[in-house]
Amino acid sequence: MRSETQARESRALVEAGVQAADGKLGEEIVVLDVGEQLGVVDYFVIASGRNTRQVATIAEEIEEATKHRCGRGPLRIEGLREATWVLLDYGDVIFHLFLDETRTYYDLEHLWSAAPRVGLEGLLGAALESNS
Numbered sequence: 001m002r003s004e005t006q007a008r009e010s011r012a013l014v015e016a017g018v019q020a021a022d023g024k025l026g027e028e029i030v031v032l033d034v035g036e037q038l039g040v041v042d043y044f045v046i047a048s049g050r051n052t053r054q055v056a057t058i059a060e061e062i063e064e065a066t067k068h069r070c071g072r073g074p075l076r077i078e079g080l081r082e083a084t085w086v087l088l089d090y091g092d093v094i095f096h097l098f099l100d101e102t103r104t105y106y107d108l109e110h111l112w113s114a115a116p117r118v119g120l121e122g123l124l125g126a127a128l129e130s131n132s
Helices: 004-023 052-070 100-106 120-130
Strands: 027-033 043-049 076-078 085-089 093-099
Touching: 004 027, 004 043, 004 052, 004 093, 004 120, 027 120, 043 052, 043 100, 052 085, 052 093, 085 100, 093 100
Parallel strands: 043 093
Antiparallel strands: 027 043, 076 085, 085 093
């Protein structure tokens, strides 16, 4: 069972990443709470880009935002060269960034359909409030 501090850190990481993806016009951003199913990972964040360049840019922006705001970088990054599916693994949070066609093919939302979705209103609302 994760401590309250760890849960807050995971949530802050998700918030930073979601705002970064949204800022680079990531599409169909979804946050799945997979903690009950996986135990070691709290959240999957899934987003799409229209082309490989945008997918790579979203990944780079998430990495920069999480380092700046949370003091954490990914433990590993997979797929950045091809940028059809980039995985940023932070241990407790995993960002899956897809080219539209690749996302449709793998359909992680369906695969993890039992995981509750986290509403983006609060995550993106914090960015809007801090910009006011």
